[in-house]
Amino acid sequence: MTAPVDIAAPAANHTPLVDTRLLPLGDPAARATHRVYEHLIGMWAPGVIEAAQDLGVFATLTAGPRTAAGLAETLGTDLRATRVLLDGLHAYELLERERGADGQAVYTLPAELHGVFAPDGLYSLAGKITHDRNVAWGAWRNLADNVRSGARGEHGGQQVNQISEEDYTALARGINFWAPPVVTALAAALRERGWGQESDGVLLDVGCGTGIYSHLLLKEFPQLTARGLDAPRITAIAQEQARRLGVADRFEPLTADFWADDWGTGTDLALFVNIFHLQTPESAHELLLKTAKGLTEDGLIAVVDHIVDEEAGGANVQNRFFRLFAASMLATGGGDAYTVQDYDQWLADAGLRRVALLDTPMHRVLLAARA
Numbered sequence: 001m002t003a004p005v006d007i008a009a010p011a012a013n014h015t016p017l018v019d020t021r022l023l024p025l026g027d028p029a030a031r032a033t034h035r036v037y038e039h040l041i042g043m044w045a046p047g048v049i050e051a052a053q054d055l056g057v058f059a060t061l062t063a064g065p066r067t068a069a070g071l072a073e074t075l076g077t078d079l080r081a082t083r084v085l086l087d088g089l090h091a092y093e094l095l096e097r098e099r100g101a102d103g104q105a106v107y108t109l110p111a112e113l114h115g116v117f118a119p120d121g122l123y124s125l126a127g128k129i130t131h132d133r134n135v136a137w138g139a140w141r142n143l144a145d146n147v148r149s150g151a152r153g154e155h156g157g158q159q160v161n162q163i164s165e166e167d168y169t170a171l172a173r174g175i176n177f178w179a180p181p182v183v184t185a186l187a188a189a190l191r192e193r194g195w196g197q198e199s200d201g202v203l204l205d206v207g208c209g210t211g212i213y214s215h216l217l218l219k220e221f222p223q224l225t226a227r228g229l230d231a232p233r234i235t236a237i238a239q240e241q242a243r244r245l246g247v248a249d250r251f252e253p254l255t256a257d258f259w260a261d262d263w264g265t266g267t268d269l270a271l272f273v274n275i276f277h278l279q280t281p282e283s284a285h286e287l288l289l290k291t292a293k294g295l296t297e298d299g300l301i302a303v304v305d306h307i308v309d310e311e312a313g314g315a316n317v318q319n320r321f322f323r324l325f326a327a328s329m330l331a332t333g334g335g336d337a338y339t340v341q342d343y344d345q346w347l348a349d350a351g352l353r354r355v356a357l358l359d360t361p362m363h364r365v366l367l368a369a370r371a
Contacts, residue, residue: 056075
């Protein structure tokens, strides 16, 4: 069994831009203003990253180190401006920068980042960058309007979060990286409940996206089979990735409507990854009612989402991320980060009960069984 994730003492994962040691100790207003300013300039990071992606900086540096002059010549960009951009990426610790024999700075993209920006990388963020350009940047500008209106539909009710199929396709490709630690934790929890190498159950992945969670679970449990439910454009991506990961013979893509179509019965594990935060409380409730009908007697439901645990406290890193994620959902038109208590009530109404709550990076995994 893997060791639990330590979320109490997270490693620093962003680059501080204010040296607080230089601030006067007796001036709390000045310290507070610097702290807020550092939040406001958070937009610099996606600005330089997305510009570099658009220009082909990362793709070029994947082939090998370059000077600013060499990169500018390859990309057809201005030399001074290219140097400024590269130094910005170095400031965010995305590029290494060393002085060459001729005195010019040489920039290197670390090997572990090559796949992060490559469109065909298994854990690429290229799709996330595309989604931000198409959806997120404009949506954040409208957050105040959505707070005034509650981002409600034309009839005044809460609405599910909806983006175009094209934007969903880009985003689905751009968040595969969340899967490995989630699957590791979920697989360990399933083994604790008796699952093993010979377990031959049926997994239903509702809103499967690229199918990465199903595919990795299929590699964990060699006798497991999976059905991935999503739109036609998305299931085609999932099927191709299943072939890439060597599990296509046990992964069946299914095109169906979440609400109108029957999902069938005999499900041993119903998996929902990043589905519930898109819902209204009413639609989330309905999803669990519908899912319960198709479970086997010993069947389980796994919800992987941004689940707020009030008992963990407001300073908990997980809760902090989830509440900011809820703000992003409000910006784009609907959805929320629901609490453990919300899920417990919906589960109870469906004749189910929570049997585990696992912490994984940027997610919690809620495991439920029949009451």
